[in-house]
Amino acid sequence: xxxxxxxxxxPPHVGAMRIATGxxxxxxxxxxxxxxxxxxxxxxxxxxxxxxxPVTYTTFAARDLxxxxxxxxxxxxxxxxxRFQPQAMIVGASCTGSLIQDDPGGLAKSLGFPIxxxxxxxxxxxxxxxxxxxETFYQLVRALAGPNAPAPGTKRPERAAGVRPSCNLLGPTAxxxxxxxDITEITGLLGKLGIDxxxxxxxxxxxxxxxxxxxxxxxxxxxxxxxxxxxSWLHRIFHQPFTKTVPIGVSATRDFIQEVTxxxxxxxxxxxxxxxxxxxxxxxxxxxxxxxxxxxxxxGDATHAIAAARIASEELGFKVVGLGSYSREFGRELREAAKxxxxxxxxxxxxxxxxxxxxxxxPELVLGTQMERHIAKRLGVPCAVISAPVHVQDFPxxxxxxxxxxxANVIFDTWVHPxxxxxxxxxxxxxxxxxxxxxxxxxxxxxxxxxxPVAEAVAAPAAAVATESVATGVAAPDIASATAVAAAxxxxxxxxxxxxxxxxxxxxxxxxxxxxxxxxxxxxxxxxVETLYDAKAHFAR
Amino acid sequence: xxxxxxxxxxxxxxxxxxxxxxxSGQREVFCGLTGIVWLHRKIQDxxxxxxxxxxxxxxxxxxxxxxxxxxxxxxxxxxxxKDLAGLTDANDELDRIVTQLLTRRPDIKLLFLVGxxxxxxxxxxxxxxxxxxxQRFSPGVxxxxxxxxxxxxxxxxxxxxxLASLVPALPAAQDETSSLLVxxxxxxxxxxxxxxxxxxxxxxxxxFFPPRKSTAxxxxxxxxxxxxxxxxxxxxxxxxxxxxxxxxxxxxPLGVEGTTGWLRAAADAFGIDxxxxxxxxxxxxxxxxxxxxxxxxxxxxxxxxxxxxSQLEIPLARFLAxxxxxxxVEVGTPYLHREHLxxxxxxxxxxxxLTEGQDVDLQLDRCRLARPDIAxxxxxxxxxxEAEGITTKWSIELVFTPIQxxxxxxxxxxxxxxxxxxxxxxxx
Ligand code: SF4
Ligand code: SF4
Numbered sequence: 001x002x003x004x005x006x007x008x009x010x011p012p013h014v015g016a017m018r019i020a021t022g023x024x025x026x027x028x029x030x031x032x033x034x035x036x037x038x039x040x041x042x043x044x045x046x047x048x049x050x051x052x053x054p055v056t057y058t059t060f061a062a063r064d065l066x067x068x069x070x071x072x073x074x075x076x077x078x079x080x081x082x083r084f085q086p087q088a089m090i091v092g093a094s095c096t097g098s099l100i101q102d103d104p105g106g107l108a109k110s111l112g113f114p115i116x117x118x119x120x121x122x123x124x125x126x127x128x129x130x131x132x133x134x135e136t137f138y139q140l141v142r143a144l145a146g147p148n149a150p151a152p153g154t155k156r157p158e159r160a161a162g163v164r165p166s167c168n169l170l171g172p173t174a175x176x177x178x179x180x181x182d183i184t185e186i187t188g189l190l191g192k193l194g195i196d197x198x199x200x201x202x203x204x205x206x207x208x209x210x211x212x213x214x215x216x217x218x219x220x221x222x223x224x225x226x227x228x229x230x231x232s233w234l235h236r237i238f239h240q241p242f243t244k245t246v247p248i249g250v251s252a253t254r255d256f257i258q259e260v261t262x263x264x265x266x267x268x269x270x271x272x273x274x275x276x277x278x279x280x281x282x283x284x285x286x287x288x289x290x291x292x293x294x295x296x297x298x299x300g301d302a303t304h305a306i307a308a309a310r311i312a313s314e315e316l317g318f319k320v321v322g323l324g325s326y327s328r329e330f331g332r333e334l335r336e337a338a339k340x341x342x343x344x345x346x347x348x349x350x351x352x353x354x355x356x357x358x359x360x361x362x363p364e365l366v367l368g369t370q371m372e373r374h375i376a377k378r379l380g381v382p383c384a385v386i387s388a389p390v391h392v393q394d395f396p397x398x399x400x401x402x403x404x405x406x407x408a409n410v411i412f413d414t415w416v417h418p419x420x421x422x423x424x425x426x427x428x429x430x431x432x433x434x435x436x437x438x439x440x441x442x443x444x445x446x447x448x449x450x451x452x453p454v455a456e457a458v459a460a461p462a463a464a465v466a467t468e469s470v471a472t473g474v475a476a477p478d479i480a481s482a483t484a485v486a487a488a489x490x491x492x493x494x495x496x497x498x499x500x501x502x503x504x505x506x507x508x509x510x511x512x513x514x515x516x517x518x519x520x521x522x523x524x525x526x527x528x529v530e531t532l533y534d535a536k537a538h539f540a541r
Numbered sequence: 542x543x544x545x546x547x548x549x550x551x552x553x554x555x556x557x558x559x560x561x562x563x564x565s566g567q568r569e570v571f572c573g574l575t576g577i578v579w580l581h582r583k584i585q586d587x588x589x590x591x592x593x594x595x596x597x598x599x600x601x602x603x604x605x606x607x608x609x610x611x612x613x614x615x616x617x618x619x620x621x622x623k624d625l626a627g628l629t630d631a632n633d634e635l636d637r638i639v640t641q642l643l644t645r646r647p648d649i650k651l652l653f654l655v656g657x658x659x660x661x662x663x664x665x666x667x668x669x670x671x672x673x674x675x676q677r678f679s680p681g682v683x684x685x686x687x688x689x690x691x692x693x694x695x696x697x698x699x700x701x702x703x704l705a706s707l708v709p710a711l712p713a714a715q716d717e718t719s720s721l722l723v724x725x726x727x728x729x730x731x732x733x734x735x736x737x738x739x740x741x742x743x744x745x746x747x748x749f750f751p752p753r754k755s756t757a758x759x760x761x762x763x764x765x766x767x768x769x770x771x772x773x774x775x776x777x778x779x780x781x782x783x784x785x786x787x788x789x790x791x792x793x794p795l796g797v798e799g800t801t802g803w804l805r806a807a808a809d810a811f812g813i814d815x816x817x818x819x820x821x822x823x824x825x826x827x828x829x830x831x832x833x834x835x836x837x838x839x840x841x842x843x844x845x846x847x848x849x850x851s852q853l854e855i856p857l858a859r860f861l862a863x864x865x866x867x868x869x870v871e872v873g874t875p876y877l878h879r880e881h882l883x884x885x886x887x888x889x890x891x892x893x894x895l896t897e898g899q900d901v902d903l904q905l906d907r908c909r910l911a912r913p914d915i916a917x918x919x920x921x922x923x924x925x926x927e928a929e930g931i932t933t934k935w936s937i938e939l940v941f942t943p944i945q946x947x948x949x950x951x952x953x954x955x956x957x958x959x960x961x962x963x964x965x966x967x968x969x
Contacts, residue, residue, distance in 0.1 A: 001592075001618040001634040003641060010599040033658045035572020035691025038600045040921030046603075050928030052921065059568040062661070062692040076567065083902060095594035096658035096692070099625070124594060125622045 006351050008326040012122035012132025013094045019136045021053040021174035022203040027086035029077045031097030031104050034059035046392050047175050056080035070102045077108050088116040088207035095124035118143045130225045138229040144210040149237045156239045165264035166196040168216045171227030172203035177388040181401035189404050195264050214238040218263045248307035250277050250408045277405035279412045283316050297322035297363035300387025302330030306337045308367050308386045322361050382418035490519035492527045499529045514539045566900025572691030573699025575604045581614045583726045584751050586650040589615040593657030651755035656688035695875045697773040697851045708780035714762030721747045725771030728943035741821045744811045766810050773852040775878050792884040794945040796860035797829045825947040832951035839958040841866040846913035849873035849899050850936035859888050869893045870913045932964045
């Protein structure tokens with residue numbers, strides 16, 4: 001057993017649902033108890049889809065267990081076939097369904113539907129969501145494209161002269177982090193290079209489309225966690241090479257252009273010269289000096305985390321102080337990446353471990369998932385989201401890809417936004433003795449008076465928390481207990497406390513924490529003005 | 542106070558006979574684990590440990606909306622392959638996890654081991670585990686168990702299982718005085734309002750169950766009168782009745798009429814005369830009616846369709862039909878307890894289409910055909926229905942929001958009016 005409070009990934013059948021929901025003309029019959037239907041809301045609420053996922057749950061109850069749950073499954077499958085008339089069907093069981101051992105695959109086959117019925121066997125007590133998505137996609141590709149495979153030993157015919165090269169885009173799913181926009185971005189990029197997209201799968205494809213994956217010259221693996229296995233199989237059986245670079249960030253996008261043009265037999269030079277992103281210029285601008293060596297902690301799925309580390313380090317000039325992922329399947333890739341930044345890789349799906357690491361490293365920016373957003377909020381560190389699992393707000397209405405040159409622009413904006421305070425911090429340190437910047441000072445746009453509501457600054461976040469609770473129906477968490485943990489053993493001398501008050505309020509918390517940490521580590525019992533500046537010197541970077 | 546003991550209102554002998562369509566097929570409901578999301582806010586020193594699968598962990602996380610950024614007072618012991626194979630190992634594992642948890646969270650006074658579908662299917666005996674662990678951790682921590690599994694419970698039934706598991710832990714009432722026990726989680730603000738009302742009426746002592754602190758459990762005995770604040774608590778009522786308590790027949794405190802009927806049931810049981818009752822409740826009634834007035838124009842004549850979800854559907858439908866003149870197209874409920882809902886059924890307009898259970902595809906067909914002005918449904922169905930042009934109200938909001946009592950009657954109406962107002966406002 002594993003004790004968990006929050007999890008990064010759902011069960012494997014949710015991965016299968018992400019494949020089915022991304023596609024058209026496919027239906028999933030899932031042997032599951034009624035409560036498992038909650039999974040629909042991931043798609044209809046978090047991703048705001050306007051259709052129910054194409055999933056029929058058998059929703060068996062305790063009273064059914066004594067009777068014939070197999071019959072229940074067959075009825076559900078029959079009804080689903082009659083109602084939805086899918087081109088193909090996948091069948092399987094959720095964790096509970098698998099325990100009652102009804103063999104959905106065999107049962108569905110016995111119904112003799114005139115469409116392909118693919119049994120997806122997902123070991124629910126060993127595996128998780130992304131694995132489930134990858135396995136489902138792989139099984140679908142095998143079952144639907146397999147019959148069109150060239151005879152073993154035959155070579156791929158050469159592409160006829162004058163025919164544009166083509167590829168498939170593999171890996172985007174429902175509920176994926178910006179998958180929808182990445183497809184648009186990469187299709188556009190390939191189009192400009194003169195490469196056609198044969199099929200995008202699973203997102204947007206039908207079973208018939210999957211059957212013609214073999215028509216393309218090569219495959220673009222957009223999300224290795226999901227498409228890696230299917231792409232290797234297509235390589236083996238259809239001799240289709242596939243891309244290894246994930247085009248997230250400017251350098252990676254350029255590498256990707258080199259890679260696809262090599263596969264397509266095209267000259268990349270014109271494109272590489274013409275193409276551009278604003279990211280490089282923005283990060284070279286004087287205004288971005290404050291970004292230099294900002295200490296960043298990165299955690300997410302392996303693909304996004306590794307890409308983020310490269311962008312952070314090479315394209316924004318941050319210092320990567322931590323890199324981790326919950327994608328255990330990609331441990332090797334992650335460890336290699338961690339070596340490049342000389343950090344200890346953190347491969348775990350225990351969010352408490354991640355939290356402890358963030359607390360220990362006290363980074364200045366966290367790039368992570370929804371969980372890290374919560375961790376960062378608790379620890380008072382700025383944060384931007386780079387990977388699933390995410391919140392409804394990470395499915396924005398505007399076009400916001402992560403991949404390609406436009407993706408790089410989006411990334412620059414999203415990461416730098418929470419750090420804007422950093423720039424102000426820089427200016428405020430320069431002007432810190434100016435009366436305008438005393439705690440009490442009211443913002444100039446609010447007019448006269450420096451009689452400043454100190455309490456307001458404190459009250460504001462509390463109010464924000466309260467509003468959030470009302471909005472969500474969940475009461476405000478116990479913040480006091482969280483802060484209590486940080487309480488230090490060292491005591492502040494009055495004049496040191498006074499000096500601390502001179503520091504602008506929004507960096508004061510950090511100064512306080514650093515000083516206390518320094519005092520505790522050095523056995524200082526009373527924090528004096530000297531200790532404050534010793535600590536400042538110690539942590540200065 | 543003179544205690545005027547009245548015979549407890551007997552279960553209605555003749556609940557208005559009503560045609561009820563019973564449907565079974567694919568459901569679209571949460572399982573009882575969801576109750577943890579509000580129960581852990583209510584009982585402030587309790588921890589809920591689900592013994593289940595990754596699906597269970599994912600469910601509570603999704604139901605809670607991943608909104609909580611402090612460490613919440615619930616978690617999941619996710620079973621793994623090895624736990625399924627040998628049950629003795631699973632017990633050892635559970636002990637290890639509980640020990641780990643209690644070491645980490647010394648503030649926990651009450652720990653619920655919550656059963657799930659997988660733990661039930663493999664027959665992991667959580668009551669034995671609770672007993673075993675109680676011996677180890679008492680008196681500091683009380684350890685109980687209940688099932689919130691989706692094969693046993695839907696949505697709000699989880700609260701019933703939880704409260705029923707607490708009943709044996711309730712102390713026996715010490716004296717002969719009648720006391721009132723209000724059962725079912727209510728928002729603190731609502732509890733306080735009711736408490737003031739009971740005081741003004743001269744009804745007491747009054748206790749609420751579940752309590753805010755597990756160390757302050759209400760007492761129960763033959764002189765305890767139960768007033769149900771939520772309709773989904775049959776097991777809890779049965780367990781309390783086994784301890785001698787008597788249930789007062791009453792409608793549920795939704796809307797002016799429901800609240801009045803609910804308070805009156807208590808007043809009658811405590812021998813409060815009609816004049817006092819009217820004098821005390823009148824100002825609140827008048828105020829609530831005035832507040833409701835604003836919504837009558839908005840909601841009157843509108844057609845509403847209920848998908849089954851929380852078991853609050855019937856009292857809600859009664860309120861909307863009688864106090865706001867809405868038309869009930871279909872009222873679905875996951876489960877209909879005819880005795881506990883007898884007072885509600887009497888008030889429900891004649892000829893209402895009632896459905897117990899669900900076959901979601903068929904019900905969606907009926908809803909599409911009927912084109913109601915508004916449909917009440919679970920989160921999984923809301924956006925798809927909106928996309929089809931049917932205005933919706935999420936039923937889960939009706940469970941999380943304070944809606945009971947006079948002061949909340951207009952808030953409750955507003956919950957239904959808002960989606961309609963939005964639909965009318967948005968032109969694009
Ligand atoms: S329905 Fe069963 S398996 Fe699914 S989340 Fe609820 S308890 Fe867990
Ligand atoms: S509630 Fe607020 S903090 Fe929590 S996920 Fe949503 S936006 Fe983030």
